[in-house]
Amino acid sequence: MQKDNLLKERTSRLKAIKKLIKNNRIKSQEELLGLLTNEGYEVTQATLSRDLKLLKVGKVSDGHAGYVYTLPGEDDRGESEEIFVQDFMRGYVSIEWNDSTVVIKTFSGQANSVANALDSLNLNEILGTVAGDNCIFASLRKNVTGEHFMKALKKHIPNLDD
Incomplete structure (x- = not known):
């Protein structure tokens, strides 16, 4: 039963991460962690890093001196x-x-x-x-x-x- 809850929580968190990246120009994991916290998710930097890898999140130039997170895929x-x-x-x-x-x-x-x-x-x-x-x-x-x-x-x- 606990495994099912963890899986549902992870799936929900992954959806939230995708939504946040699509709707914001996020430059760092710290910024993303803060946004996730505001959404009610408590997650460590290590877990977030694994989630980003699983979602195949990349970074693209923001056209200035930095980079922002981006999602792969046809739907984007x-x-x-x-x-x-x-x-x-x-x-x-x-x-x-x-x-x-x-x-x-x-x-x-x-x-x-x-x-x-x-x-x-x-x-x-x-x-x-x-x-x-x-x-x-x-x-x-x-x-x-x-x-x-x-x-x-x-x-x-x-x-x-x-």
Whole structure:
């Protein structure tokens, strides 16, 4: 009987963790522990760490100097895309292209976040990206022009400047 109660408590706690991560930009386990406590859950840092591993929680750049927790999975696609768009918009400065290469200039230290965001949008027009500190090279697929790439990118980021 006690095992059933522990399982129900854990399932309830895991649901609460998912809800908190979806609805808040949580930067640390301490912050998450505080939110869980406010929800009525008493949990140790070690248990929380195991729960995060079980849920396959990761961290993505917040576009500044830190990271926030994120959940994997198809059910988060719209919300995740919104985060990727925000990361892209926070970091990029300009976009130029030639026949087969797009060059995206970013603020210093933001190229990896912007490239990750771009890769996560899964644009068919791109073969791959390479990021430095403040610049990204994106290789376009055969017969894809820079204009075609920009049109595809603007489907995900309508307010993107040319």
